[in-house]
Amino acid sequence: xxxxxxxxxxxxxxxxxxxxxxxxxxxxxxxxxxxxxxxxxxxxxxxxxxxxxxxxxxxxxxxxxxxxxxxxxxxxxxxxxxxxxxxxxxxxxxxxxxxxxxxxxxxxxxxxxxxxxxxxxxxxxxxxxxxxxxxxxxxxxxxxxxxxxxxxxxxxxxxxxxxxxxxxxxxxxxxxxxxxxxxxxxxxxxxxxxxxxxxxxxxxxxxxxxxxxxxxxxxxxxxxxxxxxxxxxxxxxxxxxxxxxxxxxxxxxxxxxxxxxxxxxxxxxxxxxxxxxxxxxxxxxxxxxxxxxxxxxxxxxxxxxxxxxxxxxxxxxxxxxxxxxxxxxxxxxxxxxxxxxxxxxxxxxxxxxxxxxx
Amino acid sequence: xxxxxxxxxxxxxxxxxxxxxxxxxxxxxxxxxxxxxxxxxxxxxxxxxxxxxxxxxxxxxxxxxxxxxxxxxxxxxxxxxxxxxxxxxxxxxxxxxxxxxxxxxxxxxxxxxxxxxxxxxxxxxxxxxxxxxxxxxxxxxxxxxxxxxxxxxxxxxxxxxxxxxxxxxxxxxxxxxxxxxxxxxxxxxxxxxxxxxxxxxxxxxxxxxxxxxxxxxxxxxxxxxxxxxxxxxxxxxxxxxxxxxxxxxxxxxxxxxxxxxxxxxxxxxxxxxxxxxxxxxxxxxxxxxxxxxxxxxxxxxxxxxxxxxxxxxxxxxxxxxxxxxxxxxxxxxxxxxxxxxxxxxxxxxxxxxxxxxx
Numbered sequence: 001x002x003x004x005x006x007x008x009x010x011x012x013x014x015x016x017x018x019x020x021x022x023x024x025x026x027x028x029x030x031x032x033x034x035x036x037x038x039x040x041x042x043x044x045x046x047x048x049x050x051x052x053x054x055x056x057x058x059x060x061x062x063x064x065x066x067x068x069x070x071x072x073x074x075x076x077x078x079x080x081x082x083x084x085x086x087x088x089x090x091x092x093x094x095x096x097x098x099x100x101x102x103x104x105x106x107x108x109x110x111x112x113x114x115x116x117x118x119x120x121x122x123x124x125x126x127x128x129x130x131x132x133x134x135x136x137x138x139x140x141x142x143x144x145x146x147x148x149x150x151x152x153x154x155x156x157x158x159x160x161x162x163x164x165x166x167x168x169x170x171x172x173x174x175x176x177x178x179x180x181x182x183x184x185x186x187x188x189x190x191x192x193x194x195x196x197x198x199x200x201x202x203x204x205x206x207x208x209x210x211x212x213x214x215x216x217x218x219x220x221x222x223x224x225x226x227x228x229x230x231x232x233x234x235x236x237x238x239x240x241x242x243x244x245x246x247x248x249x250x251x252x253x254x255x256x257x258x259x260x261x262x263x264x265x266x267x268x269x270x271x272x273x274x275x276x277x278x279x280x281x282x283x284x285x286x287x288x289x290x291x292x293x294x295x296x297x298x299x300x301x302x303x304x305x306x307x308x309x310x311x312x313x314x315x316x317x318x319x320x321x322x323x324x325x326x327x328x329x330x331x332x333x334x335x336x337x338x339x340x341x342x343x344x345x346x347x348x349x350x351x352x353x354x355x356x357x358x
Numbered sequence: 359x360x361x362x363x364x365x366x367x368x369x370x371x372x373x374x375x376x377x378x379x380x381x382x383x384x385x386x387x388x389x390x391x392x393x394x395x396x397x398x399x400x401x402x403x404x405x406x407x408x409x410x411x412x413x414x415x416x417x418x419x420x421x422x423x424x425x426x427x428x429x430x431x432x433x434x435x436x437x438x439x440x441x442x443x444x445x446x447x448x449x450x451x452x453x454x455x456x457x458x459x460x461x462x463x464x465x466x467x468x469x470x471x472x473x474x475x476x477x478x479x480x481x482x483x484x485x486x487x488x489x490x491x492x493x494x495x496x497x498x499x500x501x502x503x504x505x506x507x508x509x510x511x512x513x514x515x516x517x518x519x520x521x522x523x524x525x526x527x528x529x530x531x532x533x534x535x536x537x538x539x540x541x542x543x544x545x546x547x548x549x550x551x552x553x554x555x556x557x558x559x560x561x562x563x564x565x566x567x568x569x570x571x572x573x574x575x576x577x578x579x580x581x582x583x584x585x586x587x588x589x590x591x592x593x594x595x596x597x598x599x600x601x602x603x604x605x606x607x608x609x610x611x612x613x614x615x616x617x618x619x620x621x622x623x624x625x626x627x628x629x630x631x632x633x634x635x636x637x638x639x640x641x642x643x644x645x646x647x648x649x650x651x652x653x654x655x656x657x658x659x660x661x662x663x664x665x666x667x668x669x670x671x672x673x674x675x676x677x678x679x680x681x682x683x684x685x686x687x688x689x690x691x692x693x694x695x696x697x698x699x700x701x702x703x704x705x706x707x708x709x710x711x712x713x714x715x716x
Contacts, residue, residue, distance in 0.1 A: 310575065
């Protein structure tokens with residue numbers, strides 16, 4: 001399997017010099033794009049879009065047709081894993097994801113098992129293979145999963161939550177039950193990501209969307225320990241190429257050193273973390289990905305350029321080891337032309353240039 | 359004016375030795391107490407409760423009748439200030455606070471003026487005086503305000519928000535307009551807190567509930583700078599007693615050093631910050647307040663005791679300069695007996711005891 005023609009994204013994750021700072025955007029294939037909304041309408045539902053490889057492939061490629069992005073990310077949903085574990089994922093209109101069978105009873109937790117990704121999540125592997133063919137080695141394809149803790153939040157709460165009262169009540173009252181869920185989920189996530197790698201993804205990102213809602217002590221015990229278990233179990237190479245991993249913990253800025261010590265190649269940062277400070281703290285060990293406030297994309301192009309430049313300057317000389325991204329998924333109401341302004345700024349950046357390739 | 363009989367809370371804020379670690383709870387007069395719900399029902403509405411000094415006094419004292427807490431906090435709402443600025447506060451059923459006239463037009467922003475607290479917020483000053491009489495110097499009374507940025511969020515959004523898109527669009531597109539709002543609001547907050555001090559509060563807390571939603575750079579420019587302006591303008595003593603100030607920024611754990619440098623006496627911590635680490639970082643300059651996850655109060659008493667003890671141990675030897683609190687307001691569904699278990703644990707703590715008074 002050949003290295004992609006544009007390998008800046010992979011090189012940045014390995015902290016090798018790049019021709020320019022690479023960028024992609026979390027949720028880049030999403031509702032802010034009219035063509036995405038059209039495909040989704042055609043699919044009939046969000047889940048049908050996820051479960052039909054040709055449609056998942058179609059929307060994965062849409063942002064790359066519009067913008068000069070440096071990576072594609074598999075179009076899917078983090079909740080397909082608990083769905084494959086039998087919880088019954090559905091989307092209630094205007095309510096977000098829900099599970100028919102939230103995981104709360106001790107007997108159900110004891111019965112929980114990691115699904116075979118080649119069986120229950122075959123549609124994801126088929127999508128990965130189809131996207132790789134369509135990309136034709138132009139840019140790398142990123143695979144992903146939710147972190148065990150983030151998946152457990154949805155599994156126990158039965159959907160989104162404002163305060164995570166149910167899962168945290170379990171955490172403080174019956175930590176043994178939550179540890180059981182997390183152990184099985186970590187096994188499921190590891191197998192799922194390895195299957196994605198075998199199907200062709202060239203990097204993986206673990207989304208720890210809700211780890212940042214925990215206390216520092218609980219984060220280490222219930223989130224980070226299981227993310228590390230996943231990273232430990234990942235294939236490090238596939239067909240002769242190294243497969244880098246990125247850990248993104250929303251609200252994890254206080255714990256960068258600990259996240260960097262999991263063995264991941266890069267740490268994703270939300271916009272609350274100062275990039276200069278983050279580089280000083282962990283930049284010698286991992287690459288950094290981030291971290292524009294997604295709300296900055298509601299400003300006019302010159303303001304977007306100013307904010308993006310401020311981040312590039314903050315990362316500092318050379319830019320080696322920086323993947324530009326938003327600090328969270330792009331907002332559905334974002335004007336598509338804002339993304340064009342952002343891509344132009346990041347790729348056109350010639351700031352503190354020492355060490356950068358000519 | 360005499361020092362309260364129990365002055366542990368004030369002494370802790372000044373980093374002086376105390377007989378035991380003092381505690382109070384954010385939103386301690388609230389819906390988890392049946393007697394609060396009864397008074398609120400009698401008042402007819404939440405706003406009537408805030409605006410009727412005798413009722414505000416009644417609910418302020420309720421948690422102190424049940425629990426051995428070390429401070430009372432004025433019962434009020436942070437949005438009374440923008441209400442006094444003419445925005446028209448109301449509470450839509452099940453929707454939280456709303457303003458009739460959100461602040462978005464340039465002319466309205468230019469017209470914004472700081473209200474005289476002795477006129478438009480007289481009911482707060484009357485409540486403070488009445489509570490002080492009722493407390494009879496048993497424990498100190500805390501006054502409070504929202505931070506200028508947090509108030510501006512509500513003023514511009516017109517209510518609560520999930521993503522703060524409107525105020526952040528202003529921040530990135532028209533920072534000059536947001537700075538105008540913040541300057542006037544800082545002036546209003548300063549006058550409001552000074553009026554509370556003159557009416558009898560013995561410490562003040564600034565709630566920066568939404569500062570943590572900003573990027574590190576924007577936090578300094580749009581939130582912290584104006585919180586500092588308020589602190590600079592506060593009366594430092596009243597009737598011969600020093601008046602300590604506490605700054606609580608939810609999600610501000612990454613910025614502790616900067617918050618501690620505002621000149622406040624104490625920094626409030628949410629539960630994501632490790633208390634030991636926080637003490638190492640800023641404990642030589644300020645007292646620390648916090649930081650139990652409010653969700654821990656849904657666990658059984660022995661688990662609550664374990665978590666609280668873990669925090670007290672984490673703060674470490676002596677306990678000097680620690681005010682125990684939750685990391686956020688107490689949840690309305692909290693079992694009242696959980697608070698009893700917490701108070702007993704904190705006051706009964708005899709852990710790492712060096713430097714503690716006999």
